[in-house]
Amino acid sequence: MPPAANRPRAVAIELNAVLVALIGDEPQVLTLENGALLPSGPFEGDHPTLQTGLRAWVERQTHHPLGYVEQLYTFADRSRAAATLGRRIVSISYLGLTRERAAAGEHEPGWQSWYRYFPWEDWRGGTPAVLSRQLLPRLRRWIDAAANAMTKRERRQRVEVNFADATWNEDLVLQRYELLYEAGLVPEAAARRPIADPLPGAPMHYDHRRILATGIARLRAKIKYRPVVFELMPPDFTLGQLQLAVEALAGRPLHKQNFRRLIDQQGLVEETGAVSAETGGRPARLYRFRREIVIERAVAGSKLPLSRSS
Structure with a gap:
């Protein structure tokens, strides 16, 4: 038998989910243990795919179904805390987007603003203090x-x-x-x-804040060339609500006229014929996402018109 130091270390596969929703114009992530953990669990042999395993674990832990999902990154650092327990953890992370919230309850997981963990990333009100x-x-x-x-x-x-x-x-x-x-x-x-x-900035256990940072970075980059923001929007929305959603994700203000010109040029939305009276002023037109025009293709030239002020 080889010496203990030379024996192969057991490897465990862990699945992590950065599950994002827009709640009250804030980008929030689903967490466990009072915000200290992302939903996670081991990949089990009876799961046909990694994504199937992820969905099963998230829904089992949170009673919350996943919608849009994409793989983020694989972390396999030797310095992970679990390595001290005689095994090496390979952590495969995923980004998921949802329009829904699980009902609050005593044992339900918590939604946390991602700016709780990264307060220096929120520039919507100017340079963060x-x-x-x-x-x-x-x-x-x-x-x-x-x-x-x-x-x-x-x-x-x-x-x-x-x-x-x-x-x-x-x-x-x-x-x-x-x-x-x-x-x-x-x-x-x-x-x-x-x-x-x-x-x-709230810490997280293990390397979960690092995984969360990876998810935020991926989503911020992705909204510039694919209309994934609509995965977070209700079926009907105003253009003002859409702009607030993009600003919340990007952490930066958008130029109103440039933003609306961009949306119009790309033909991403269409009017529903209804209006919303929830804006507090003049009723605003309601729009819906034209999903059929972006199926199987990226949207070209959708660089966000970021600015220093709105």
Whole structure:
């Protein structure tokens, strides 16, 4: 028998779901254990596919059916906490979108705004206070603590690419989280070294916040070239509601006229003939998504008209 150190380590496959819904104009994710975990569970041998296994686990844990689903990423880091238990975890993550909520109850899972975990990602009201008051000053100290001039220059460049106000890229959610982890500014990095004063932003167990960052980044990038936002919308909606939904996902304001011109040019929606009186002012026309025009094809030229103000 080979020595224990040379024996193959058992491998377990875990499935994780980043399940997103728009609730009250906020992008929210389905969580367990008071927001500390994403829905997850092992891939079982009687599941014909990984996605089937994911759907079964999510519905069993949350009593919540999945709609649109796509695979995100596979995580197999040796440093995962479960590795200390004598096995290696291969975590396969999925992004799911839904229009529905499970009924609230004592044992039901919780919906949490994804900005609870990444408060520096919400620019709808301007530059987030946490960015200028806490995050950037600590990153500057991390830069200054570099061991040599080359490392200091590399750190400064990475901070400028990921966190500069003037060139903020809403798609770099995962890169920003990974940089904060490396700098020791998030609670999940405490296993590497103690953190006296972590940044605001709720932590999650294991690497679930990293998986959530991956899901947010994927969805933010995807809404720019595929109309997946309609998977989150009710059947009938106003153009104002649609703009708020896209802004909520992107974390950035949109120019109203440019946004409506874009929607009109692409022919993504059509009027229902009805109006909504819920806008608080003049009744707004209701629209529906023209699903038939995008089946089996991407929508070209749907770059979001992001702006500094609405």
